[in-house]
Amino acid sequence: MTQPRITLGVSLKMYFSYQQTLAWSEEVAEIARHHPAMVNGEVGLFVLPAFPAIAAIGQIFSATAVSIGAQDLCWEDSGAWTGEVGGPMLAELGCRYVEIGHAERRRHFAETDVQIAAKLAAALRNGLTPVLCFGEAQQLPPDQAIATCRQQLIAALSEANRQQLSGDVVLAWEPQWAIGAPAPAPDAFIAEVCHGLRQLHDLGDFRFRVIYGGSAGPGLLSRLGHQVNGLFLGRFAHQPTALRQIIDEAAALAATSPSATEA
Numbered sequence: 553m554t555q556p557r558i559t560l561g562v563s564l565k566m567y568f569s570y571q572q573t574l575a576w577s578e579e580v581a582e583i584a585r586h587h588p589a590m591v592n593g594e595v596g597l598f599v600l601p602a603f604p605a606i607a608a609i610g611q612i613f614s615a616t617a618v619s620i621g622a623q624d625l626c627w628e629d630s631g632a633w634t635g636e637v638g639g640p641m642l643a644e645l646g647c648r649y650v651e652i653g654h655a656e657r658r659r660h661f662a663e664t665d666v667q668i669a670a671k672l673a674a675a676l677r678n679g680l681t682p683v684l685c686f687g688e689a690q691q692l693p694p695d696q697a698i699a700t701c702r703q704q705l706i707a708a709l710s711e712a713n714r715q716q717l718s719g720d721v722v723l724a725w726e727p728q729w730a731i732g733a734p735a736p737a738p739d740a741f742i743a744e745v746c747h748g749l750r751q752l753h754d755l756g757d758f759r760f761r762v763i764y765g766g767s768a769g770p771g772l773l774s775r776l777g778h779q780v781n782g783l784f785l786g787r788f789a790h791q792p793t794a795l796r797q798i799i800d801e802a803a804a805l806a807a808t809s810p811s812a813t814e815a
């Protein structure tokens with residue numbers, strides 16, 4: 553499948569009620585139906601709601617270019633795994649993406665590298681594009697942040713590599729200290745780390761997009777330019793008007809991407 557020039561993702565985490573999720577999705581679907589860069593596929597948007605809202609927002613986004621996904625999955629496909637949701641059911645529900653390894657899941661649910669690697673393999677096995685979250689816990693110089701992230705990526709991709717799985721993987725780099733903060737990491741730091749992450753070519757047979765997350769909001773994408781393949785958004789996408797502004801910025805960036813000017 554052709555990749556959008558700019559990828560935007562929104563995780564609603566557990567912020568919205570069911571009805572709020574539907575109302576927000578209706579407004580975003582309206583934007584997506586009319587935004588030229590979304591209609592022509594230059595800007596891609598995926599939305600990850602809480603599990604119970606997946607089917608309903610799948611209907612709301614059905615006639616749009618917006619993809620839906622989940623915030624987690626089980627590493628097993630079926631069986632006696634009370635409370636879990638497996639990749640096959642997510643695929644049945646129309647999910648294209650699944651988030652894996654978010655810092656909040658590591659912190660609050662003690663997810664380990666081994667579990668994250670198994671979940672990533674489960675996603676690929678079920679035709680879902682993993683949105684692999686990773687990022688350094690403390691503020692580090694860019695070269696050390698890149699080295700720390702590289703180790704996390706090697707661990708997270710290890711099971712997929714062992715099973716010789718391949719496919720698209722969204723690399724959602726989120727410095728842990730920038731998540732839930734008043735502002736994102738400094739622009740120059742984001743640019744340098746994303747550049748370094750995009751140079752990592754020894755991680756397996758995957759097609760990567762590197763997107764930045766951590767208090768990202770309007771203005772950031774325009775400031776970063778082509779240093780990133782997109783953004784992973786949380787709180788600052790809760791207002792549909794703010795998301796529209798970010799989509800506009802993505803469209804402007806997509807129009808000046810090297811592949812766009814060659815076309």
Ligand SMILES: O=C[C@H](O)COP(=O)(O)O
Nearest residue numbers: 563731732766767786787
């Ligand atoms: O999943 C999204 C990220 O954790 C970013 O969330 P945030 O923008 O609210 O910090």
